[in-house]
Amino acid sequence: NKMQVEIIRCLKDNYSYLVIDKQNKLACVIDPSEAKPIINFLEEKNINLKFILNTHHHYDHVGGNSELKKKYNAKVVGFIGDKDRIPEIDIFLKDREIWKYENFESKIFHIPGHTSGHICYNFFKDKLLFTGDTLFSLGCGRIFEGTYEQMLNSLNLLKTFPEHTKIYCGHEYTLKNSEFCLKNDKENLKLKEKIILIKEKLNHGAPTIPSTIKEELECNIFLRSDNKLIQKNLNTSNELDTFSKLRDLKDIF
Numbered sequence: 001n002k003m004q005v006e007i008i009r010c011l012k013d014n015y016s017y018l019v020i021d022k023q024n025k026l027a028c029v030i031d032p033s034e035a036k037p038i039i040n041f042l043e044e045k046n047i048n049l050k051f052i053l054n055t056h057h058h059y060d061h062v063g064g065n066s067e068l069k070k071k072y073n074a075k076v077v078g079f080i081g082d083k084d085r086i087p088e089i090d091i092f093l094k095d096r097e098i099w100k101y102e103n104f105e106s107k108i109f110h111i112p113g114h115t116s117g118h119i120c121y122n123f124f125k126d127k128l129l130f131t132g133d134t135l136f137s138l139g140c141g142r143i144f145e146g147t148y149e150q151m152l153n154s155l156n157l158l159k160t161f162p163e164h165t166k167i168y169c170g171h172e173y174t175l176k177n178s179e180f181c182l183k184n185d186k187e188n189l190k191l192k193e194k195i196i197l198i199k200e201k202l203n204h205g206a207p208t209i210p211s212t213i214k215e216e217l218e219c220n221i222f223l224r225s226d227n228k229l230i231q232k233n234l235n236t237s238n239e240l241d242t243f244s245k246l247r248d249l250k251d252i253f
């Protein structure tokens with residue numbers, strides 16, 4: 001069984017994703033910022049929406065919940081800790097729970113930091129990981145509700161997924177993120193190679209998503225806070241201080 005992922009552009013720079021079971025013409029949507037572009041795609045392809053999966057409660061990730069739920073009689077799925085702030089939530093998930101419906105099978109991980117209730121969805125059979133606003137390609141989310149340590153722990157958990165896992169994140173921030181990475185990691189050849197590919201994709205009007213765990217481990221500076229050369233450049237001596245300093249610098253970049 002193979003799931004197809006469709007990238008749907010929403011709002012200014014958000015991505016929503018459809019995970020499609022082509023056999024049954026059923027889909028889940030991850031983080032619908034708005035309903036319209038999702039409906040347009042589903043109508044055109046004659047696919048039925050069964051579930052709305054939210055990574056966190058921010059409006060640019062749940063804005064389409066109500067309209068999609070009403071139109072398709074879909075169920076809204078999210079973290080139990082956010083049951084009072086995810087609009088129209090029906091199914092409450094716990095950390096490390098496996099959520100399953102027919103061919104859809106996803107493990108949930110609680111990854112706080114950006115928000116206290118942020119989760120990611122790992123469709124492990126398909127090696128897909130939906131990281132919301134926690135891990136971006138070449139970046140990470142701002143810390144709104146957590147501590148630096150929580151965010152670092154969440155990112156370190158994501159580092160343990162199989163290398164060829166595909167990363168689908170909430171925003172197209174990759175180019176700007178790449179400039180920050182390069183500024184603080186000037187000798188990184190893999191990063192330079194990835195930047196060339198990123199620019200090619202963007203020049204063709206294509207998304208830079210998905211990335212992979214492997215590429216992020218090699219190039220994303222926020223996953224490299226334990227790297228001695230980066231620590232030397234930043235004049236820090238441990239992973240948490242390095243990560244915290246990078247996050248602060250990125251906030252004003």
Ligand code: ZN
Pocket residue numbers: 056058114133
């Ligand atoms: Zn957010």
Ligand code: FE
Pocket residue numbers: 058060061133170171
């Ligand atoms: Fe967002």
